[in-house]
Amino acid sequence: MKYILLSLYLLLGAATFAQQPGMVNPDAQYVKDNYTKFEYQIPMRDGKKLFTSVYVPKDQSKKYPFMMDRTCYSVAPYGAGYKGSLGPSSQFAHDGYIFVYQDVRGRWMSEGIYEEMTPELEEHKTNKDVDEGTDTYDTIDWLLKNIPNNNGKVGVWGISYPGFYTTTALLSRHPALVAASPQAPIADLWRDDGWHNGAFFLVANFGFYPGFTNRQDDKPTQRRGGRFNPGTEDGYDFFMKMGPMKNTNDKYYKDTIRLWNEMIDHPDYDEHWKARNVLYHLHDIKTAVLVTGGWYDAEDLYGAINTYKTLVKNNPKTPIYFTMGPWVHGGWARGAGDHLGDVDFGGPTGPFYRENIEFKFFSHYLKGTPMDVAPVNTFQTGVNQWKTYKAWPPAQAQQKELYLLPGGKLSFNAPTGKKDSFDEYESDPNNPVPFVADRNQTMDMQREYMTADQRFLSTRKDVLSYQSDVLDKDVTIAGNIWANLSVSTTGTDADFVVKVLDVYPDTAANNKFTGKDVKMAGYQQMVRSEPMRGKYRNAFDKPEPFIPGTVTPVNWELQDVLHTFKKGHRIMVQIQSTWFPLIDRNPQIFTNIMKANESDFKQATHKIYTSKQHPSFLKVRVM
Template sequence: MKKFIVFAFAIIIIQSACAQSPGDAAYIKANYIKQEYQIPMRDGKKLFTSVYIPKDRSKTYPVMMDRTCYSVAPYGPDAYKSALGPSGLFVRDGFIFVYQDVRGRWMSEGIYEEMTPELEIHKTSKDVDEGTDTYDTIDWLIKNIPNNNGKVGVWGISYPGFYTTTALLSRHPALAAASPQAPIADLWRDDGWHNGAFFLVANFGFYPGFTNRQDGVPTQRKAKQFEGKTDDGYDFFMKMGPMKNTNDKYYKDTIRLWNEMLDHPDYDRHWKDRNVLLHLHDIKTPTLVTGGWYDAEDLYGAINTYKTLVTKNPQTPVYFAMGPWVHGGWARGDGDHLGDVDFGGAQGPHYREDIEFNFFSHYLKGTPLNLAPVNTFETGINQWRTYNTWPPKNTVDKQLYFLPGGKLSFNPPATSKDSYDEYVSDPNNPVPFIADRSKTMDMQREYMTADQRFLAGRKDVISYQTDVLDQDVTIAGNIWANLKVSTTGTDADFVVKVLDVYPDTALNNKFTAPGVKMAGYEQMVRSEPIRGKYRNSFEHPEPFVPGKVTPVNFELQDILHTFKKGHRIMVQVQSTWFPLIDRNPQTFVNIMKANESDFKKATQRIYTSKAHPSFLKVRVVE
């Protein structure tokens, strides 16, 4: 959603994230007129809206709209954006571009809610949500903006991706196309908690910079950033102590949205009401859902928005595009690498030109369209693939078993002996999520492909790996971890990471950092944590029985990755991942209110026997 590095940077990549030509700014001023409006909603509130209209009035144009909580700046009829639309292709092709501050943000009236709950029924004019606000906006635009052709397209990345999804819920007849890109779908699951484990660095520094107002008074005032006075988040958060100290030491209960996070650690009604997936039925608008395999913020949102739309709306054209990108990476730059990993050339232009622009041009202007329903990039071998469905149908379910001696195999354990691996997890010495602790104040996006060899000396990280592969193994779709564990505590986190281990003959590429060798590189392909007390229910946590063998099953989300012949597949398991996720005290308490005395060492066991097998369930392409 949001929390990518710092807020100011988030505005750059989310609000104005589009690949533009150097001359676009001058072209926009020469060829577009900017107008500003306060568009009335059905309950009387007015939403600030900037409209850029082509000066050439000899023909009509479709509308391209982006609704955002990140400001439509610059404000003033003579202050122009230097970039318009999803990419520069749109600027020169001719569209009416609309940007709107959503309710309660910046220059729009109303009180802001984080992911406004959607209503299934709107009985009165006071029953408003993002769907009704979008309907009222589209209706006003079609009736009041000259030279529009009666068709509206909506797009947005991250939070604006969520507003694009809610645009579908407006069900306005003029809404002809929509593209939710990296959309938040379920705030608890996307950005707050991954299977109950709180994403600390992604959230902590975001809310001060995001909270420029908490009332109904429009303002252009920018928020003040949190100044931690260090880039070493590992040290900063260890010294901060338990989560309750975020208020005791820093925020002093002044940030309403942060307090909502602290007050609702479980998946309760507060979060269920913000799950937009529940409302994605009876959708008629053609939709292009876009995401990146290495999106550290909203991977869940993109994948599950697509899956929900195609399942609940089988007659509606729904397209899916997933490339080798970070959050919003398809909208700017080349998208040719992440960290040390080379993607075999620029992958961003293909999306912008052949997928996104063609999609909107077809549905808004009637141009021909030759676009497969699913366009996905296969990492590992760096090839684009097209399918009719996702996951593709030509897969077979298999299990990758954890075996004694650190082995990983598609063959199940043969021994009946109750074998296991164990480690001591110490919340006061947590496993870092990247090698350079001095860069842990932010969620470094490179962690998603980073080399894991820096953990080789840690005794609290368990590794299992296959023999050298004698043929390519391609996994497509979601991965499920099925662990059999025990703990001496009453709560525990378990982090599962799937790695691609390069052969010793692997050569460096042009993106390989100084001092790094791709020979033997342990590239992370997919990783997810679970807070163990949520193993049976996200809504109703329950403690572990110390020493009891317990199943812990959770989803690691989708991949399309080929582990090439000569490589190995590795799986790592650990119980801390700091400060990417907060520390689990390993005692059954409300972690947001925990005391320092609640944090205890615990011994974790991962079972590898025939009676208690641990494995990953994967979909292997035949």
């Protein structure tokens, strides 16, 4: 998915129009007819210059606000070429703005050395104390003074990495920055794209860095990085043959990619990653903010949700808006957003966001137009309805516990028996559980996995399932889910993956998006899922081993949802300890997994306890 977004930026110039083969971007000619393109090297306070493309309306009879996108994915095309579209959506180009696109420091045609998720500084005592916040401040100051016919107001937006740069734009605290929309923003690289609770997201990162790494020096270039070619789409087979994580360098990258090595060298949440957590700095913000994300964003769900929650907590007087739809990474910016895989969302959702939320937000703060947008706009999956709230999670959502019970049962009633019951399974890292049914679709992070039918795992003995009775009424969960497991293992480390599923009744009918040879009757739709690397159960920065055979609590957050399990459906929870190659394999011994040898990988028996004295349950918020 990282590489998918990178390709979109390079090939479409960050366009939001989803082109199909043989189609022509309808905005391309409009942009050329109505805008003049300029290119600048804008000086920063430390003397470095950042390459910036500026598209100015040819109609100079009125003043325009700025809309800016700072990116590490290139502002191409360079020179005489024009972007095929401008702004977050087509409406912006037709309404008239001064559009600014900037290569961030150390990327493409900008000077400097690139830092992934540049550490932000709380103080800037000298001109050498620079970060993305100061670079944004200096850019805005230059634009206000050098681009004619501007109205003195600036808006910033961006998706994924550009979403991070939008968040850091808030840290410029420039008075002219009046509106910003971090969309799927990376907030904490260790927690967003790199590791989920310590489990390394292998397919999302392995193929990304060769293409992303087009330069590692202070020499501006238009040269693109080369994509790694594995020679197969069967990532399950490829990564099994690759062996331990250290073989990524021994066999392929040969220590030539600095950013990849930073990930290999820092598997724990150490100071390297803490310095790159932008959430620590989101205070004293005066700019109006619209945070946008997708419920099925496999990369930066954490970033969107926690950017919003942090901003609201630390800046109670600032207008902060939040939108979550049924989208994959960046899915709101292009296309209909009407389905994901086999799951139908009841109609287009992307256009609603672009027209009624995003456009109105920026138009209001940059041009003074009326705006009727609720503080929180969220799409309720399961019933396919937009809901508005004053805050997220909704105040009326009440916390409840959903217990795993003996016999594969799932209930809101706690276990009552005196016997210390448990279920156990043998986890073999040399026969890991696949994350999708088709192994020929595992060389990349298939976005459809987040709603995919889990019946393909029904014969696996290393996947536990707990299922509720048929629901006699709708059950709506709104807010974050916490897994609270009581476990034991014969090893000294273990991963645990918890998946929350919506099990359809046998009477469920197919829809127009249902795949070939798929039946929605009995479909086990994944609603939310997250792994946990057990050695980080007490602290992400201080891993510690399990004591074999000892019952141990392992608790972690599965992130937020707004989903209705409809009457007649069932709720299911699945637990497993491998999820390959979505996440890397755990040797199941306490060691540095990035440096582990093939001989370190051991089978282990894991127990999940379901008793009154050692309960396992999910904490959920029920409407």
